[in-house]
Amino acid sequence: MGSVVQNDNNGAFPAASGARGVVALLALAAIVSGCAQGGASGGGAESGVAGGTPAPGQQVADPAALPAHALSLYAAHLRAEALARAAAARHWGLREVPLAAPLPPVRKPRITTREGFEVEDHEELDLPPLFTTVPTRQKVVFLTIDDGAEKDPAFLKMMKELRIPYTAFLSDYVVKDDYAYFRKMQKFGVTLNNHTLHHPYLPALSYTRQKREICGMQRVLREQYGRRPALFRPPFGNYDRDTLVAAKTCGVKYVPLWNEEVFVDHWEYREGDQDLHPGDIVLSHFRGRGEWKGTMPDMVRRFLNKVTEKGYAVARLEDYL
Numbered sequence: 001m002g003s004v005v006q007n008d009n010n011g012a013f014p015a016a017s018g019a020r021g022v023v024a025l026l027a028l029a030a031i032v033s034g035c036a037q038g039g040a041s042g043g044g045a046e047s048g049v050a051g052g053t054p055a056p057g058q059q060v061a062d063p064a065a066l067p068a069h070a071l072s073l074y075a076a077h078l079r080a081e082a083l084a085r086a087a088a089a090r091h092w093g094l095r096e097v098p099l100a101a102p103l104p105p106v107r108k109p110r111i112t113t114r115e116g117f118e119v120e121d122h123e124e125l126d127l128p129p130l131f132t133t134v135p136t137r138q139k140v141v142f143l144t145i146d147d148g149a150e151k152d153p154a155f156l157k158m159m160k161e162l163r164i165p166y167t168a169f170l171s172d173y174v175v176k177d178d179y180a181y182f183r184k185m186q187k188f189g190v191t192l193n194n195h196t197l198h199h200p201y202l203p204a205l206s207y208t209r210q211k212r213e214i215c216g217m218q219r220v221l222r223e224q225y226g227r228r229p230a231l232f233r234p235p236f237g238n239y240d241r242d243t244l245v246a247a248k249t250c251g252v253k254y255v256p257l258w259n260e261e262v263f264v265d266h267w268e269y270r271e272g273d274q275d276l277h278p279g280d281i282v283l284s285h286f287r288g289r290g291e292w293k294g295t296m297p298d299m300v301r302r303f304l305n306k307v308t309e310k311g312y313a314v315a316r317l318e319d320y321l
């Protein structure tokens, strides 16, 4: 198993090596290239340092290349990190400690539209790709969470303590009563992406109204969170050519759909083999007891128990795009 270091962008590092030590280690981690993938990864050769500090939950670097002083700090940090992770897994009732994600590929995979998902003139118009799986040999899956109705503080705490990356797709009509909730996840490194203003069935709308839904949400996200995202997911996964033309006009680069959906009490699969695959995008929702028989942490527990049991780590979707 390789070594693990975490991104400190949530400010939640274990105190073992002190703030300055951690900064030094992260700087080292960022410059040391590594391909020491653990058992969870099948894609060692395509991995390395991507030119920045690692994202939450990410595995890093070849520790043999570190100077002795840094190495001992790094080892102390790793011990604290592993202990914190194991304690968090116990605390949140997971069956096993989640696997740390491998480093994302240095060369990003070429994302293309899944066969059968294209619209007319998709390539000619250079419309954003629709995909359900990211091409990778690494044993990773990506967690994406939609809408935004449920704003459970326990969910934020759980994901932060376990260092599990995820990607949010927000619809304004359910998030606008508490924009601040999502600001907290943004601080942890989660990107907040476009899921329209009012969550309509887009193919029923004119081009102009579709554009208003998508560009309008881009504007809200920029005003509230300072960034116009590159990712958009159409409500219910339904779209037509106008949707993609409008999305492109609004600055969208990718349209990730999903290959599995996890609920609080079951999974649903797109593929006949009813299984996870490397690079699969998993969908879930910000829902609570009002909408399903459990809490957000209950859903995450179901998600992580299966993912870990199958030997997958959870990686950050944006690191592969």
Ligand SMILES: [Zn+2]
Pocket: 146, 147, 195, 199, 235, 236
């Ligand atoms: Zn939705």
